[in-house]
Amino acid sequence: MSVSAFDSALTGDLLADADVRALFSDSRRIADMLRVESGLACAQARLGVIPPGVACRIVDAGTALQPDLAAIGAATARDGVPVPELVRQLRAALDAEAAAYVHYGATSQDIVDTAGVLALRDLCDLVDRRARDLVQRLAALAARHRATLCLARTRTQPAVPTSFGLRALAWARPLSRERARLAALRGEVLCVQFGGAAGNLSALGDRGPAVADALAGELGLAPSVPAWHGERDGLLALTDALARIAGALGKLGQDVAHGCQAEVAELRLSSGGGSSTMPNKANPVAAETLVALARHAAGSLAAAHQAQLHALERDGAAWTLEWLNLPQVAMAAGGGLARARAVLDALTVDTHRMAAAVTGGAGLPMAEAASFALAEHVPRVDAQATVAAACRTASDAGEHLLDVLARQSDAAVDWADLRRAERLLGPAPDLVDRALSQLASDERQGETGKPRTK
Known part of the structure; x- marks a missing residue:
């Protein structure tokens, strides 16, 4: 290894x-x-x-x-x-x-840190480009499936009907927010480092601050006087932003991997990985990789926090720790963005399978809607008890929940109406439209450098 x-x-x-x-x-x-x-x-x-x-x-x-x-x-x-x-x-x-x-008039840390900032500047550009592209792709996916009936799952268990567009938005919105945070950090982190032996520019005397500013101008970096030899919070904040990007990608990967499970089969990846012994396997390798990278970034971030403990004016041990961890988190975020694009390129959404998870079988995901509809005619506690009993009957007898309720209840509920996709989706498509509008506004503001709405 x-x-x-x-x-x-x-x-x-x-x-x-x-x-x-x-x-x-x-x-x-x-x-x-x-x-x-x-x-x-x-x-x-x-x-x-x-x-x-x-x-x-x-x-x-x-x-x-x-x-x-x-x-x-x-x-x-x-x-x-x-x-x-x-x-x-x-x-x-x-x-x-x-x-x-x-x-x-320089010290080694001046050169290493400033050189590192030059690489980080290019990294921020790369990450921003890839994140912007991914947000756009996910927004398009959400718009395409704004009214795609989908089974929500909470704590891994079947919950209520929802829109697949809302799930796709939950992948896009964190990335958009991290783009904004990363942009805000650039001015704080992409600064020249020039302080000399102990950060006080002692070798150059009165000319030191002017040299530091001129060096920043030569390299296209923000000035920083005095130097930040022992102040590592900026680099830590950047590392944290990158780890959060990796985490957002990990959530996407985890959701896609779940959707690709054979017993779920609501999603498919055209480029699944094969098994050495089972010809039937198509492993969601790209999605799994996003999860692994997110977890690796989180672990590296924990160690990166230790690098903030720079003793006195300069500290070799804490400094070295940054070299071990920051590139790891950067690789997880930047590489993960490229891998996430590959996931979306290979992704197929089975809308029929998604709808069947809601309306097929015993129809238990309709239980909440049924209890609220029944509660318009009887006390809510009684309505919930009636629907709970009907759920057990439907499961045991292999019947549909709404058929059981129509037979057992004499309340004037239009049980057939509850089966309509529009009724099951409720406000979900409108929520998608609202979120997409806000997302587009946030992205436009991010391109112009204006502060985003809260």
């Missing part, structure tokens, strides 16, 4: 997503750190902190550098961070004058 299932040749394609994995690859991490070092040199040259010609040479050397990853790995085992060896290699590619100004 691989140390990371996301990177495994056996399970990587099942659990991971190539685009998300690339954001956290060693090559991307090194490239981003070199980008930060180059951006720092440009910012300092622009402010006259270092000679103007030096910055161009540092940028050129950083662009051309072919880092020795083995040497960086070995040095990281000693230093606890890859920056010292990367800086040594960059300096070795430069003349003495330019080498003296590489990493000028």
Whole structure:
């Protein structure tokens, strides 16, 4: 078994997503750190902190550098961070004058954190695009099935008739809300990190804050003075948002897997997985994967909370813990969104099977409607007792509940009317329309950056 299932040749394609994995690859991490070092040199040259010609040479050397990853790995085992060896290699590619100004006034955490934010910015863009697409697809599914009769199940047991459109909305709405939360976090989290040895910019003196702001401008990040070396709540909030996205996808996957059970068979996935020994099996692998990723993200999030405990000005142990957990949650969310799209592409809704679960057999899901209809003619307690007894009779005798009630009760209830799909659905289609209208409004406001309605 691989140390990371996301990177495994056996399970990587099942659990991971190539685009998300690339954001956290060693090559991307090194490239981003070199980008930060180059951006720092440009910012300092622009402010006259270092000679103007030096910055161009540092940028050129950083662009051309072919880092020795083995040497960086070995040095990281000693230093606890890859920056010292990367800086040594960059300096070795430069003349003495330019080498003296590489990493000028910075500390390793400045480079690692800012490089990490560059990757997270791309991650947020990717997650938002995929979540937006999924919300649109789910909204279309809900609209298509606004009046599709479906059996609601509470605590896994048959409950009352509902609309399948409402169930699809329960998959879409949390994702829309998480898009809004993620957008709000961008300004808080996608900030430059530049504080020097202890966060007080001591090496650069009065010029330090201007360098930090200029570096932010070079990289297209929000400024942050003073630095946030020991303040990890922003990254934790982002990790939490990603875990909630994975959780919303897990709910979708769990519901789809339930609907694909042979004894339910209200949903089908055209690309189900096979069994090594049972030719009849079509396992809902993609849906199950969403559930597994959601649970993995929740567990990783718990560990990520520990990373908020940064001691004093900087803390190596808590910092390292972020490297172990944030990419895991990101993979669960970003990769899960791609997997969820595959689930929807393969999904078929059996509307006849759904309706039969309500109206077929003994018709027990109509018990609530029957008790309320009967309560218009007799005390409600008596109505509920009568319907409860009729449910037992219908189950034992293999009759339909409404037929039993029509025979046993002399109340002037139009029992046939209760069988109509429109009567069984009640306000559910209108609720779908109302929710879709609000969802569309929320999504439009999200695109324009306006605050969403509460």
